[in-house]
Amino acid sequence: MGQDHDVVEVLVIGAGMSSGAFTWSLTKAGFGVMCLEQGNWPTPSEYPVTDDDWELHIYSDYHLDPNVRSQPEDYPINTENSPITPLMYNAVGGSAIHWGAHFPRMRPSDFRVKTLDSVADDWPINYFDLEPYFDLNDKMTGVAGLHGNPAYPPMSPRQMPPLPIGKQGSKLVEGFEKLGWHWWPAESAINSTHYDGRPPCTNGGPCITGCYNGAKSTADLTYWPKALQNGAVLHTNSRVSHITTKPSGKVDGVVYFDTSGEVHHQRANVVVIAANGVGTPRILLNSASASHPNGLANSSGLLGKNLMFHPVAATVGVFEDDLEGYKGALACAITSYEHVETDRSRGFVRGYQLQSNRQLGPLNTALGGPLERAIPWGSKHHSSFTDRFNHIIPIAALGEDLPELQNEVILDKTLTDSDGIPAPKVNYSISKNSETMMTHAVARCTDVLEAAGATQVLVNQQMQGAGWHLLGTARMGIDPATSVVNQHGKTHDVDNLYIIDGSVFVTAGAVNPTSTIQAIALYIAEQMKRNARNL
Amino acid sequence: MTNPQKALKTSFLSRDQQKLLSTVIDVIIPASNGSPSASDADVATHVESSLSTSSATRNLLTSGLQAIEVTSGRAYRKSLADLTYEQRESLLSKIESALPEFFNVLIQQTYSGYYTNSNVLRSKGIHVGAPQPEGFQMEPFQESLLERVRSSGTKYRT
Numbered sequence: 099m100g101q102d103h104d105v106v107e108v109l110v111i112g113a114g115m116s117s118g119a120f121t122w123s124l125t126k127a128g129f130g131v132m133c134l135e136q137g138n139w140p141t142p143s144e145y146p147v148t149d150d151d152w153e154l155h156i157y158s159d160y161h162l163d164p165n166v167r168s169q170p171e172d173y174p175i176n177t178e179n180s181p182i183t184p185l186m187y188n189a190v191g192g193s194a195i196h197w198g199a200h201f202p203r204m205r206p207s208d209f210r211v212k213t214l215d216s217v218a219d220d221w222p223i224n225y226f227d228l229e230p231y232f233d234l235n236d237k238m239t240g241v242a243g244l245h246g247n248p249a250y251p252p253m254s255p256r257q258m259p260p261l262p263i264g265k266q267g268s269k270l271v272e273g274f275e276k277l278g279w280h281w282w283p284a285e286s287a288i289n290s291t292h293y294d295g296r297p298p299c300t301n302g303g304p305c306i307t308g309c310y311n312g313a314k315s316t317a318d319l320t321y322w323p324k325a326l327q328n329g330a331v332l333h334t335n336s337r338v339s340h341i342t343t344k345p346s347g348k349v350d351g352v353v354y355f356d357t358s359g360e361v362h363h364q365r366a367n368v369v370v371i372a373a374n375g376v377g378t379p380r381i382l383l384n385s386a387s388a389s390h391p392n393g394l395a396n397s398s399g400l401l402g403k404n405l406m407f408h409p410v411a412a413t414v415g416v417f418e419d420d421l422e423g424y425k426g427a428l429a430c431a432i433t434s435y436e437h438v439e440t441d442r443s444r445g446f447v448r449g450y451q452l453q454s455n456r457q458l459g460p461l462n463t464a465l466g467g468p469l470e471r472a473i474p475w476g477s478k479h480h481s482s483f484t485d486r487f488n489h490i491i492p493i494a495a496l497g498e499d500l501p502e503l504q505n506e507v508i509l510d511k512t513l514t515d516s517d518g519i520p521a522p523k524v525n526y527s528i529s530k531n532s533e534t535m536m537t538h539a540v541a542r543c544t545d546v547l548e549a550a551g552a553t554q555v556l557v558n559q560q561m562q563g564a565g566w567h568l569l570g571t572a573r574m575g576i577d578p579a580t581s582v583v584n585q586h587g588k589t590h591d592v593d594n595l596y597i598i599d600g601s602v603f604v605t606a607g608a609v610n611p612t613s614t615i616q617a618i619a620l621y622i623a624e625q626m627k628r629n630a631r632n633l
Numbered sequence: 634m635t636n637p638q639k640a641l642k643t644s645f646l647s648r649d650q651q652k653l654l655s656t657v658i659d660v661i662i663p664a665s666n667g668s669p670s671a672s673d674a675d676v677a678t679h680v681e682s683s684l685s686t687s688s689a690t691r692n693l694l695t696s697g698l699q700a701i702e703v704t705s706g707r708a709y710r711k712s713l714a715d716l717t718y719e720q721r722e723s724l725l726s727k728i729e730s731a732l733p734e735f736f737n738v739l740i741q742q743t744y745s746g747y748y749t750n751s752n753v754l755r756s757k758g759i760h761v762g763a764p765q766p767e768g769f770q771m772e773p774f775q776e777s778l779l780e781r782v783r784s785s786g787t788k789y790r791t
């Protein structure tokens with residue numbers, strides 16, 4: 099490794115969830131790591147959850163969509179060709195500042211869909227390869243949950259007991275029990291007791307505007323303080339425009355802008371990208387050079403392709419009872435894996451997860467919440483509001499999106515961010531398989547809500563604001579012709595360039611991905627340590 | 634909550650337009666069962682100030698209001714304010730179909746102002762105040778609920 103103090107050993111782009119885990123692991127083993135993050139450190143005292151007008155912020159400066167939020171650290175995304183809007187947050191801790199912290203692992207069959215179901219591709223690694231890293235990540239994160247879920251192989255003990263499921267959860271359980279379906283209390287990256295210096299959740303919600311109390315686990319609270327103690331160097335307000343290459347084709351550093359717009363070149367022996375499934379292909383496509391004309395690490399032509407989101411069908415059951423929907427963590431109560439494995443008689447392959455949600459506040463209820471349609475105005479307005487507020491159970495059916503070449507992230511021809519860096523454009527359409535799957539999911543959610551006693555079930559079969567999970571745009575594989583990185587996260591084309599975020603997913607599974615993203619980041623860090631001599 | 638100081642500075646509607654806006658938002662959310670109407674909850678000020686930020690949003694509001702008066706004049710030879718509630722409601726339904734962008738923004742801003750007003754929330758018996766840091770008491774999860782699921786056998790493929 100180079101001794102030049104101007105050259106860092108490992109440079110990581112982005113300080114979100116994957117980066118936090120990875121940087122902690124490498125610095126613990128004594129590696130020198132510098133991280134460049136375009137956003138700031140989040141300031142929990144500024145999260146709007148402690149303000150009376152907290153709900154207004156969800157529609158303005160804390161909007162989940164960066165195009166609407168439009169803060170200085172955000173970059174625009176052209177979404178005109180996508181029925182699902184990609185969502186993200188740009189800060190230390192990454193998109194998790196807004197996340198629901200539902201923390202299931204991907205399941206064993208998710209890594210072997212070609213072998214089991216003759217679709218897409220198998221991963222070059224499997225659930226059991228990742229298991230030690232899932233366990234380590236759970237310990238670092240703190241998971242509230244319950245051992246013994248029959249939808250998974252036996253797992254290590256959870257760190258804390260499950261979060262309360264509340265009246266909504268208990269009601270929904272009645273439906274699952276009547277139908278004899280699988281359900282389980284959510285795996286939650288939210289403290290139910292004191293853990294690792296952070297307090298238990300006070301059941302206030304709403305989680306997606308940032309957690310003031312710090313009960314919700316995010317990398318700025320878990321991994322980053324420990325990584326900094328290990329000696330990691332983290333520069334915020336530093337936006338990477340592109341990665342630079344030597345004539346040999348290896349990378350030798352990155353070019354970035356600081357807040358004043360000044361350009362810097364930071365040299366590095368190894369570059370690691372952790373900018374998420376949209377940000378990562380954007381940087382690599384913008385790093386095209388004579389030796390890499392189609393973008394860096396893109397000899398396969400697959401960089402930016404196979405974007406997967408997880409299509410979401412939202413159903414909302416309306417009940418006569420007051421279910422106190424304002425109490426509790428927004429996205430962590432009941433999960434069902436009844437329909438997650440392939441059953442070809444349903445007319446589609448793979449499956450979907452059911453995740454019960456809470457309601458947000460009165461404003462979100464009036465604007466329709468996951469239904470994305472406001473409640474009626476006019477003479478029926480008040481009765482519609484009263485029928486719904488505290489009387490609903492929303493369920494999100496989250497489907498396994500299959501990788502498809504036409505779903506992609508490319509560079510927009512004209513749109514740029516405030517530093518003039520080309521913005522990404524997303525071209526995406528819902529596949530026939532996903533559409534059939536979501537129709538099935540809506541019918542089954544209706545079944546369970548009615549079994550639980552719903553008097554009415556409202557449906558939004560294709561949620562637009564559901565682009566929470568950004569996956570697949572630099573897929574992992576053994577064959578350089580059909581993948582961007584190898585089974586160790588190293589790009590096939592460039593020996594000293596790695597990708598560690600959700601871009602490397604070969605397939606998407608039907609669960610929220612971050613537990614798996616972070617386990618992969620820890621796994622790649624371990625491979626790098628083992629191969630340190632060859633870096 | 635709308636800051637009256639800020640709202641004053643960002644006012645761009647004429648008095649007549651402000652009156653019309655109040656009439657319109659009271660069709661959207663009328664008073665009912667102890668809950669105030671939208672204009673009684675100061676929502677007109679909220680709508681005006683939220684749409685004051687760019688010339689595009691200002692124009693959207695003023696041209697939408699104008700379209701309402703023109704349509705009302707054509708249909709009834711009267712101003713919206715002189716119609717019955719049912720007539721106002723049916724007229725706004727026409728505007729909703731004809732000018733969906735304007736109407737969506739109007740609904741969004743009317744609901745935003747209304748459902749973040751503490752008098753409104755109190756009138757509906759809704760907990761007023763921030764969700765954190767205090768939060769709420771909840772019963773712990775009862776493991777006995779899982780008896781059936783636990784004994785139902787594994788549900789995964791490797």
Ligand SMILES: Cc1cc2nc3c(=O)[nH]c(=O)nc-3n(C[C@H](O)[C@H](O)[C@H](O)COP(=O)(O)OP(=O)(O)OC[C@H]3O[C@@H](n4cnc5c(N)ncnc54)[C@H](O)[C@@H]3O)c2cc1C
Nearest residue numbers: 112114115116136188192193197198199200338599610612
């Ligand atoms: C509203 C919402 C709810 C969610 N809920 C859940 C949930 O319940 N469960 C779950 O598993 N997942 C959830 N997610 C997804 C989860 O947040 C992501 O999977 C996770 O954060 C991805 O980690 P990452 O490291 O890949 O990317 P991120 O966490 O997005 O981090 C990427 C970082 O890179 C930085 N970056 C990007 N480009 C550059 C550049 N050019 N220069 C410098 N820095 C750059 C960004 O600023 C950002 O901080 C949710 C997401 C959202 C938006």
